[in-house]
Amino acid sequence: MIKYPNKEEFNEIIKNNSLVLVDFYASWCMPCKMLAPVIEEIAEEYDGKVVVCKVDIDENEELANEYNIMSVPTVVIFKKSENIEEIIGLNDKSKYTRSLE
Amino acid sequence: MENILDVAIIGGGPAGLSAAINAVARNKSVKILTNKSNYLQKAEMVDNYLGFHNISGKKLMQNFLEHVQSLNIAFEYGKVINIMKYNDIFMINCNGEIIHAKTVILALGVVKNNLLKNEENLIGRGVSYCATCDGSLYKGKNVLVYGNADDIIEEANFLQKLGVNVTLITAKKELHDIHKDINILDGVVTEIVGNHKFEAVVINHEEVKADGLFLLRNSIAFNTIINDLDTYNGYIQVNRNMETNISGLYACGDCTGEPLQISKATGEGLVAAQNAAKYIDSLKEMK
Numbered sequence: 001m002i003k004y005p006n007k008e009e010f011n012e013i014i015k016n017n018s019l020v021l022v023d024f025y026a027s028w029c030m031p032c033k034m035l036a037p038v039i040e041e042i043a044e045e046y047d048g049k050v051v052v053c054k055v056d057i058d059e060n061e062e063l064a065n066e067y068n069i070m071s072v073p074t075v076v077i078f079k080k081s082e083n084i085e086e087i088i089g090l091n092d093k094s095k096y097t098r099s100l101e
Numbered sequence: 102m103e104n105i106l107d108v109a110i111i112g113g114g115p116a117g118l119s120a121a122i123n124a125v126a127r128n129k130s131v132k133i134l135t136n137k138s139n140y141l142q143k144a145e146m147v148d149n150y151l152g153f154h155n156i157s158g159k160k161l162m163q164n165f166l167e168h169v170q171s172l173n174i175a176f177e178y179g180k181v182i183n184i185m186k187y188n189d190i191f192m193i194n195c196n197g198e199i200i201h202a203k204t205v206i207l208a209l210g211v212v213k214n215n216l217l218k219n220e221e222n223l224i225g226r227g228v229s230y231c232a233t234c235d236g237s238l239y240k241g242k243n244v245l246v247y248g249n250a251d252d253i254i255e256e257a258n259f260l261q262k263l264g265v266n267v268t269l270i271t272a273k274k275e276l277h278d279i280h281k282d283i284n285i286l287d288g289v290v291t292e293i294v295g296n297h298k299f300e301a302v303v304i305n306h307e308e309v310k311a312d313g314l315f316l317l318r319n320s321i322a323f324n325t326i327i328n329d330l331d332t333y334n335g336y337i338q339v340n341r342n343m344e345t346n347i348s349g350l351y352a353c354g355d356c357t358g359e360p361l362q363i364s365k366a367t368g369e370g371l372v373a374a375q376n377a378a379k380y381i382d383s384l385k386e387m388k
Binding site for chain 1: 185225226298299328329
């Protein structure tokens, strides 16, 4: 299940879960739409192991600024609240799953 | 899913056009995605294309285009930003619009721009290739716009209208229709400065700082268009069937390597199209 957290919920999620994947996206961004089904698949496959979130950067400007998002889509992976990897742009599913493994 | 093309051809030079007519001859639906400039058009004289001695590049290109147009093959003018394969279908982001296709033929020509120093490290970290994609992220910020793209002024105007403070760096003397609030800086960028985040460009040995840099070129290096594509010496690796290492993805013409000649390009275009057609038919059989 994909979560759409606001700022407070977001901070809770990365604090309380060991592995979190966050897709920073925008409604007007075409590559983000291309990536959406990939993220959905990852959320299903890693259900129970990874918490998958999507953050709309226009609705959550503070979060986007905090994580220095300068291009969408940007996927950030958090391990124990720590930002361990940033994957910019559109990539094959394997690139995301490799980082999760 | 909406319309899925059989063959999407990226590039409208001799290789792409040859691939197009040969894919149509195999009853495949085809679209050519291309920008409007082309090296052949600029060649003064072509003297080694069989049957057409002493012909100008412009005239030969015209003949090629007339041939393609006589078959009603669709063109889409724009810039392909990236391509992703997902569940056997290619999704192509062309000017922020997504086109779906079963196969893709890359006929990109030679990408004549060398990457700037630090460019690769800073893509998505303040360096962008696409104003329509990333422009909104820079509202109220200062950005530099630089490159050889034909539509660079339109793109700079687009950013300015979004509310971005634009400085256009250009060595061009004549600038038409440019938004009055855009700053112009004369020069050539030699280096990008920044560590994990774009900071500045170097022009005439001086740093010019900004929040972002839009690098707008007519062609984008192919390793940034699609992930994990095998290359050698800056060219795309193909076999005799013009297959790349990604199934359903073909390449032909100058982008596959030397000799950079028209007859090689048109020949490879034919081989790529025929094999793409075979691949599509094999997909059908599997289902």
